[in-house]
């Protein structure tokens with residue numbers, strides 16, 4: 811769905827969309843596992859920057875809900891994460907702030923983005939908002955034990971007998987060297 815400036819010049823657009831998985835491409839490690847529901851309004855906001863200069867900003871206010879699947883930060887097992895957020899964003903034509911002057915038009919918490927050409931794709935807005943709404947670190951459970959630094963097994967489901975030694979990568983490297991030395995001795 812695209813909001814064009816020409817269309818918004820006429821009237822605000824209310825939307826209530828349900829996007830199936832795979833409509834939006836996310837980053838590689840994550841995927842949408844249910845419909846993405848987004849409802850809100852897009853309208854045009856005209857900034858008068860001088861007698862000759864009027865900047866047409868697109869404002870999008872909406873709520874979104876979906877479910878995303880992404881790897882646990884510790885054990886890499888897939889985790890389904892609910893996303894439920896609201897946003898209020900202002901998009902200016904790209905390049906219009908190239909003079910570097912900071913123009914926060916209101917004291918509100920409206921965030922500023924940019925649109926290219928004649929308008930803005932709702933899908934682009936939603937992709938970014940879904941990614942922003944996800945927690946910085948997703949865990950399959952608060953006490954996920956993660957992967958064993960020695961043997962790589964999932965310590966939640968496949969406990970191993972590796973020493974509970976601190977997982978220092980220098981040790982691992984040293985052990986690899988020792989192992990090689992042992993192997994070459996065995997061979998000869």
Ligand SMILES: [Zn+2]
Nearest residue numbers: 882885950954
């Ligand atoms: Zn985990």
Ligand SMILES: [Zn+2]
Nearest residue numbers: 958961970972
């Ligand atoms: Zn292990």
